[in-house]
Every structure is written in structure tokens, then in C-alpha cells.
Amino acid sequence: MTTDLDTAITRAFREESGQVIATLIRVTGDWDLAEECLQEAFALALRTWPRDGVPAKPGAWLTTAARNRATDRIRREAVGAAKLREAAALDVPAEPDQDESGVHDDRLRLIFTCCHPALSLEGQVALALRTLAGLSTAEIARAFLVSEATMSQRLVRVKRKIRTAGIPYRVPPAELLPERTAAVLGMLYLLFNEGYSASAGTDLLRPDLSAEAIRLARILADLMPGEPEVLGLLSLVLLHDARRSTRVDGDGALVSLEDQDRGRWNTAEIAEGTGLLESALRRGVPGQYQIQAAIAACHATAAHAAETDWAQIAALYGELLRFVPSPVVELNRAVAVAMAEGPEAGLVLVDKLAGSLPGYHLLPATRADLLRRLGRIEEAAGAYREALTLAGTEAERAYLSGKLAEIS
Incomplete structure (x- = not known):
């Protein structure tokens, strides 16, 4: 029973923490307060779920617990009418604010907020992965191929800059969204890859992270249908996801691409991914995600490993080096x-x-x-x-x- 409970709490942290903290940052506007209240909510879960059982909707339970902690903290620290109004606002269910951006998904809105142009591109992506995707500093460090200590220092610096520069917690209007697109796409791709390859822990795959990255990429594609790199990213993650079930065998061992059972690849995702790629390429503005999607399509559309057009793939990697040296x-x-x-x-x-x-x-x-x-x-x-x-x-x-x- 203890093992089942531990598994439920671990799953709740993995799957719900990003949404909970996104909601808290939206309603409080305070990054540090949101992170602290999220941790307090999980500490409360560790104390009460063994006694009361796992709630039917863990995410809703954690959101309520974290909001209550935020309300209590703000009231204790209130020194004027503005703080009291802020605390009172947390007592009622918060609906997503209507803004000029057209972004109404909390997690995607906060990803755009992380990706402020005043921050370095690397800092934007790392902060979004840490706060919204719930990845550990060690997981992010592995994604960036740096040490955990180095990544920890970078995260501290980017948060300090947010505070000292007074960067607002809001999504820019729609016409300014493109200047943040590169960082958002980078974050979504790293989020997908962490779920696809699970560089940390004992689990090989984290399908919840990959599924969330695909969901957010779809929202982004609907929001920015004219951006070929957005379509390229969605194509890329779908083409990779199409062969998820064949990447490991029944014992959890890795299966190389040439040995995977192509008959089990998801043909619907391959068809959608190649269609999106063709739509993106017709716009005549190549980019790194379109090229990577083209490479993935070379693999996905080859009926047998021996039919893979490796010369074309080598040429595409040469082109990719222009964008990603x-x-x-x-x-x-x-x-x-x-x-x-x-x-x-x-x-x-x-x-x-x-x-x-x-x-x-x-x-x-x-x-x-x-x-x-x-x-x-x-x-x-x-x-x-x-x-x-x-x-x-x-x-x-x-x-x-x-x-x-x-x-x-």
C-alpha cells in the first residue's frame, strides 16, 4: 500500500506540478511565492493522503491547497489595502485572464512569460523547464550537457534578473509573440525529449511530458498557423512519437532504429507529421525544426531500414549545421x-x-x-x-x- 501511495504522489508531482504552478503564478504574480506554496501543498499531501486516501482529482486538490497557502501568506504579510485585495482575490476561483495575446492555456501563457527577450535564450528555456515542466536541475543540466552546479547557478541568475529588472508576469500582445517563439519552441522540444528519452531516474520513458509537449505544440500551431517553424516542431514531435512503442522491448531494453518493428509505428501520427512538414516547407522559410522533421520523415517513411535514404539525411544534417552549428x-x-x-x-x-x-x-x-x-x-x-x-x-x-x- 505504501508503494502504491508513493507512486501516486510521484505521479501527481510529475503530471500536475506544472499546471499548479502556472495557475499560482497567474493569480499571484509572484514566482517565488508560487514555488514555495507548491512545495507546501505537496508536503501537506505527504501528511494527509496516507490517512485520507488519494483524492479523485489530485491536481485540483493540490491547486486548492497551494492557493490556500498563498492566501494565508499574503494575509500574514499584508501591510495595506492592496495586499488585502490581492488575498481576497485568491479566495474565489480564478479564471484565465483575457488578454490581447490569444493565449488562454495557463501553461503555455507562462511559457511565453518565461521567454522574455530580456533574458538569455538559454536562461529562458532552462527556467521554463524548471518551473513549468517540473524538471529537476539535474535533468535540465543533462539536456544542456552541462554540470548540475553550472545549471543551478544559471537558474539563480535568471531569477535574480527577473526580480531586479522588474520583468512583468504577463503574455505580450499577439504582434509581439514571434520575438519569443524561438525560446518557446526550444522549451517544448526539450520537454518532449525529456519525456521521450527520460535522461533522469530509472524510468526510460515519461509519456506524460511528451504528451504535454505535443498538446502545447498543437495549441501554439493553432495560435500561429503562419509560422513554419511552429508547424515544423509539431511535425517533428509527432514523427518521433510515432515510433515510441518500438524503442524498447518487453524487458525495457533499448532497440536500435534499424531493429525496430516498423509495422508497429503509428501511421496516423506519421501521416499528420508529414502533412504538417509539407505545409511548412511550402512557405519557403526553412528553419531548424523543419529540417529535423525532414530527417525524421526520411526514417518514418522508409518501409524497411535498408530503404532509408542516408545520403539525403546526411545532406539535411549539413543544412541543419547552418542553423545549429x-x-x-x-x-x-x-x-x-x-x-x-x-x-x-x-x-x-x-x-x-x-x-x-x-x-x-x-x-x-x-x-x-x-x-x-x-x-x-x-x-x-x-x-x-x-x-x-x-x-x-x-x-x-x-x-x-x-x-x-x-x-x-
């Missing part, structure tokens, strides 16, 4: 080149990346695979061992251990 993109291009031209050509590109991705296990893992294909078994084994020391999840370590065992 990242060593991760260069590594992905090297893999595509290896598939199109042979492992020797790919290995030349991978070796050029030595030292550019410290702590990134996929660099030595990729090198190991290419060395294995070239018959350089001893070198491949060493590279697999290096990748094993860097892998972040049990599933990744199990996959690499299996590859190492095969050549040993």
Missing part, C-alpha cells in the same frame, strides 16, 4: 555519412570531434560502432567501455554492455 549535429551527420558512404568515411568525421563533447556517451559509442564495423575489435571494445562510464541510464548501459559482450 553544434558538435551534436556534426556527430549525427557523421553517422549518416557512415551509413551512406561507409564506416571509414564516418570515422574520419567522428575523430575530428574528439574533445568537443566531454561527458557525452554517444560520441564514444558511435566511434565504437564504426570501429566494430571496420573489424578493429580491440579499439571498439575500448570505446564501448568509455561510453559505458558516461551513460546516464540503466537502459543505455545495458545496451552498451550487450554490444561489448557481442565483440568480446
Whole structure:
């Protein structure tokens, strides 16, 4: 029973905290107060749910508990009529404010609020992931390929800037939304990826995060139908999500793309994703999410792994480097080149990346695979061992251990 209760509380935190804090920030306008009251609400749940049972609607229960804490805090600190009016306002159910932006979903509204142009792009995305997606500092650090301490310092700095610069907690009017779109798209894609690959903890997948990212991307596409990168992002996450069920086997082990059962891929999501991509590309304004969606479409529309157009994928990664000059993109291009031209050509590109991705296990893992294909078994084994020391999840370590065992 205790295990079931712990699972229910953990699930409530994962699935509801983002919505609860979004509502609290909207009605209080105070970021720190919202975070503190959310924590107090979960502390209350830990004390009372074992006695009273898990409520039928955990999110509503947590929202009410957090709002009550906020009301009490404001009343205790009230020093004038304005504070008392603010406390009184929290006593009645809050409806989403009508504003000029057209954004009426609390979580999406707060994502736009996080993505204020006065903040660095990295700070915007990290803050949104921390506050609205409920990701831990360690999870965000892994997404950015930096240490947890470094990310913690960045979050402190961005919150300090919000306070000192007096950045308002509101969504800009519709004509100003595009200047924040890049950060919003970045946040949604990282949110999707965290649910898709679950870089933290023992669970391989967090479908609640991916589903929420897709839901918000749909809202954004309805809000900004003329923005090709918005359509590109929605296309990209749908094409990735289409093969979710085949990424692990019955034992929870990773299944490589070439070994996945394509007959189980979600054809409806593939059709929708490719349709959105075509609509975006017709606008003639390419961008990173459209290119990534085109790469995903190359995989999704190949009936068999052997039919994958790796030359086209390599060319698309080369185009992507214009928008995202990242060593991760260069590594992905090297893999595509290896598939199109042979492992020797790919290995030349991978070796050029030595030292550019410290702590990134996929660099030595990729090198190991290419060395294995070239018959350089001893070198491949060493590279697999290096990748094993860097892998972040049990599933990744199990996959690499299996590859190492095969050549040993």
C-alpha cells in the first residue's frame, strides 16, 4: 500500500506540478511565492493522503491547497489595502485572464512569460523547464550537457534578473509573440525529449511530458498557423512519437532504429507529421525544426531500414549545421555519412570531434560502432567501455554492455 501511495504522489508531482504552478503564478504574480506554496501543498499531501486516501482529482486538490497557502501568506504579510485585495482575490476561483495575446492555456501563457527577450535564450528555456515542466536541475543540466552546479547557478541568475529588472508576469500582445517563439519552441522540444528519452531516474520513458509537449505544440500551431517553424516542431514531435512503442522491448531494453518493428509505428501520427512538414516547407522559410522533421520523415517513411535514404539525411544534417552549428549535429551527420558512404568515411568525421563533447556517451559509442564495423575489435571494445562510464541510464548501459559482450 505504501508503494502504491508513493507512486501516486510521484505521479501527481510529475503530471500536475506544472499546471499548479502556472495557475499560482497567474493569480499571484509572484514566482517565488508560487514555488514555495507548491512545495507546501505537496508536503501537506505527504501528511494527509496516507490517512485520507488519494483524492479523485489530485491536481485540483493540490491547486486548492497551494492557493490556500498563498492566501494565508499574503494575509500574514499584508501591510495595506492592496495586499488585502490581492488575498481576497485568491479566495474565489480564478479564471484565465483575457488578454490581447490569444493565449488562454495557463501553461503555455507562462511559457511565453518565461521567454522574455530580456533574458538569455538559454536562461529562458532552462527556467521554463524548471518551473513549468517540473524538471529537476539535474535533468535540465543533462539536456544542456552541462554540470548540475553550472545549471543551478544559471537558474539563480535568471531569477535574480527577473526580480531586479522588474520583468512583468504577463503574455505580450499577439504582434509581439514571434520575438519569443524561438525560446518557446526550444522549451517544448526539450520537454518532449525529456519525456521521450527520460535522461533522469530509472524510468526510460515519461509519456506524460511528451504528451504535454505535443498538446502545447498543437495549441501554439493553432495560435500561429503562419509560422513554419511552429508547424515544423509539431511535425517533428509527432514523427518521433510515432515510433515510441518500438524503442524498447518487453524487458525495457533499448532497440536500435534499424531493429525496430516498423509495422508497429503509428501511421496516423506519421501521416499528420508529414502533412504538417509539407505545409511548412511550402512557405519557403526553412528553419531548424523543419529540417529535423525532414530527417525524421526520411526514417518514418522508409518501409524497411535498408530503404532509408542516408545520403539525403546526411545532406539535411549539413543544412541543419547552418542553423545549429553544434558538435551534436556534426556527430549525427557523421553517422549518416557512415551509413551512406561507409564506416571509414564516418570515422574520419567522428575523430575530428574528439574533445568537443566531454561527458557525452554517444560520441564514444558511435566511434565504437564504426570501429566494430571496420573489424578493429580491440579499439571498439575500448570505446564501448568509455561510453559505458558516461551513460546516464540503466537502459543505455545495458545496451552498451550487450554490444561489448557481442565483440568480446
